[in-house]
Amino acid sequence: MTEPVAKPVITQAMIDAYDEYTHLTLDRRRFMEQLTKLAGSGAAAAAIAPMLAANSAQAAIVADNDPRVKGQDITYPGSSAEMKGYLVKPAGQSGRLGTVIVVHENRGLNPHMRDVARRVALEGFVALAPDFLSPLGGTPADEDKARDLFTKLDAKQVTADGVATVAYLKGDKDGNGKVGAIGFCWGGGAVNALAVNAPDLSAGVAYYGMQPKAEDVPKIKAALLLHYAGLDERIDAGIDAYKKALDAAHVEYTLHVYEGVNHAFNNDTSAARYDKKAADLAWARTIAFLKEKLA
Numbered sequence: 001m002t003e004p005v006a007k008p009v010i011t012q013a014m015i016d017a018y019d020e021y022t023h024l025t026l027d028r029r030r031f032m033e034q035l036t037k038l039a040g041s042g043a044a045a046a047a048i049a050p051m052l053a054a055n056s057a058q059a060a061i062v063a064d065n066d067p068r069v070k071g072q073d074i075t076y077p078g079s080s081a082e083m084k085g086y087l088v089k090p091a092g093q094s095g096r097l098g099t100v101i102v103v104h105e106n107r108g109l110n111p112h113m114r115d116v117a118r119r120v121a122l123e124g125f126v127a128l129a130p131d132f133l134s135p136l137g138g139t140p141a142d143e144d145k146a147r148d149l150f151t152k153l154d155a156k157q158v159t160a161d162g163v164a165t166v167a168y169l170k171g172d173k174d175g176n177g178k179v180g181a182i183g184f185c186w187g188g189g190a191v192n193a194l195a196v197n198a199p200d201l202s203a204g205v206a207y208y209g210m211q212p213k214a215e216d217v218p219k220i221k222a223a224l225l226l227h228y229a230g231l232d233e234r235i236d237a238g239i240d241a242y243k244k245a246l247d248a249a250h251v252e253y254t255l256h257v258y259e260g261v262n263h264a265f266n267n268d269t270s271a272a273r274y275d276k277k278a279a280d281l282a283w284a285r286t287i288a289f290l291k292e293k294l295a
Contacts, residue, residue: 008048010272012231014038015262018052018272019234022106028144052272053143060111061268062118067091069121071114074128076168079160084131084138086114088121089174096176098294099169101162101194102129103187105267108139108146112269113184120182123287125294126175130165132158132190150186155193162194166201178202178294180222182286183209185264188227195220203293205286208263211238217245223252225289227266227282230259254289258282 014035021031036045064071071088086109090097100120104113109131120127133139135157136149162181169179180203183191188209195204196212201222208229224246228236236257246253258265258278265275266282 008039008044008051010048010051011038014048014052015231015272019232019263022147053270060115060118062115062122064114064118066118066122069118071118071121077164078134079157079164081135083161083165084109084134085165086117086129086131088117088127088129090121090124093174097124097126097174098290099126099128099172099175099179100290100294101165101169101179101181101183102127103162103181103183103190103194104129104132104139105184105264106147106150106186107143108133108149110139110143110146112267116184119283120290123291125180125290126169126172128165128169130161132161134161158190159193159197162190163198166194166198170200176294180204180290180294182290183207184266185209195222195224198222203290205289207266207282208232208235210235211242214241214245217242217251218249220246220249220251223289223293224254225286226253226255227286228255228257229261229263229265229278230257231261232263235263254285256282256285 017034036042039045039048068091069088070091074085074087075082102117102120109129113129117127117129131138133149139146166179169175170177179201181191181194182205184207188206191204191206192209192212195201196216196219199221204222205225207227261275261278262273264270264273266279268274
C-alpha cells in the first residue's frame with residue numbers, strides 16, 4: 001500500500017514572498033529560488049507555487065451564463081482612447097439602479113474579476129469592470145504577462161480613465177446617476193486615487209489598497225469603506241497616516257482591519273490566501289454600504 005502524499009505546508013514567509021513577487025519587487029526566478037529555500041526542495045516549491053497563485057480554472061461563484069444577470073463586453077470612451085470593459089446588469093431589472101465600477105487586481109480583467117462584477121450585478125447594481133490595460137492592448141491571457149504590463153501603465157492615465165468611467169456610468173440609461181467603485185489590491189489603490197480625482201464618485205470601497213498622499217485627501221468627496229488584512233504589513237503601514245488625513249479633512253469613512261488574514265483574502269481563486277470568513281463579512285459590509293450610498 002502506498003503512503004498518502006502529505007499536503008504541502010504553506011508558511012507565512014512563503015505567502016510574504018509571493019506578495020513581493022506579485023507586487024513587482026521579485027522576478028519569477030528569484031521568487032522560485034526563495035520559495036525553494038523555504039520549502040526545502042524544488043519539488044516542494046513547484047507544488048506550493050500554484051497554491052499561492054490565483055487559479056483561473058476555479059469555478060465562478062456566478063457563472064457567465066447565469067440567467068439572473070446579463071453580461072457583455074463593451075467599449076466606451078476613455079480619457080484619450082477607447083476603453084474595453086465588461087458590463088453586467090440584473091436580468092430582471094426594474095427601475096434605475098446604482099452603478100458600480102469594479103476595478104481589477106494587478107492581473108487585469110481576468111475571469112475572477114468578471115465573476116466579481118456578476119456578483120455585484122446580482123446584488124441589484126449595474127456593474128462595469130473596466131480593463132485598465134486597454135491602452136496597452138488589453139489584458140493578455142498569460143497572467144505573468146499581464147503583471148508585467150502594469151509596470152508600463154501611466155498612473156495619471158489610469159486615474160483619468162477611471163474618471164472617464166465614472167462619467168460613462170453616470171449617463172448609463174439603466175443607472176440612477178450615482179456611481180460607486182470597488183477595487184482589490186492594485187484596484188483598491190486605484191479606487192483611492194479615483195476618490196481623490198472624481199468629485200462625482202458617490203462611494204468608494206478599497207480592499208487592501210495603497211493609500212493616496214495625505215495632501216490629496218481633502219479632495220475626496222465620496223464616502224469610503226476601507227478593508228485591510230491584518231497580516232498585510234506592506235499596505236497596512238499606510239493606515240495610520242491615511243486615517244489621520246481622513247479625520248482632518250472630515251471625509252466620511254469606515255475602516256476595518258481583518259486580523260489574522262492576508263493580502264488578497266477576498267480572492268477565492270487563491271487557496272493559500274483566501275479567507276472565507278473575512279471575505280464573507282467584508283462582502284456583506286460592502287454591499288450594504290453600496291446599497292445605502294447609491295440608492
